[in-house]
Amino acid sequence: MSKDWPLWEVFIRSKHGLSHKHVGSIHATDAEMAMNNARDVYTRRNEGASIWVVPSAQIVSSAPGDKEMLFDPSNDKVYRHPTFYEVPSDVENM
Numbered sequence: 001m002s003k004d005w006p007l008w009e010v011f012i013r014s015k016h017g018l019s020h021k022h023v024g025s026i027h028a029t030d031a032e033m034a035m036n037n038a039r040d041v042y043t044r045r046n047e048g049a050s051i052w053v054v055p056s057a058q059i060v061s062s063a064p065g066d067k068e069m070l071f072d073p074s075n076d077k078v079y080r081h082p083t084f085y086e087v088p089s090d091v092e093n094m
Contacts, residue, residue, distance in 0.1 A: 008034040009059060010042055011052040020052050028053075 005027040011020035023042045028034035034053040043051065062070055 005029050007056040008038070008053045009056050010034075010038040011054070012038075012042055012048045013050040014047055015049045017049070020050065025056065026053075 006029070008026050008028055010023050010026060012023045013020045026034060026037045026041060028037050031053060035051060038051050038053050039048075042048070
């Protein structure tokens with residue numbers, strides 16, 4: 001029964017895109033079946049150029065509560081922000 005099969009996350013890169021985007025999830029017994037199911041379900045109109053399937057159990061993500069710890073440290077590195085630099089007056093169209 002498919003509910004006992006592992007869950008896989010599906011990422012598709014469009015023909016005109018540069019990056020893969022998460023499009024959904026599927027259940028499959030192995031990587032080959034996941035790839036075939038992903039192709040059948042998410043690229044029916046021949047819109048994809050590449051497919052990634054990743055076991056959901058292998059994805060590690062941050063929690064919303066970790067936002068401050070992960071992203072606030074960059075605020076004290078002003079040299080990373082474009083406002084830190086002065087654009088010379090003779091530079092046009094920056």
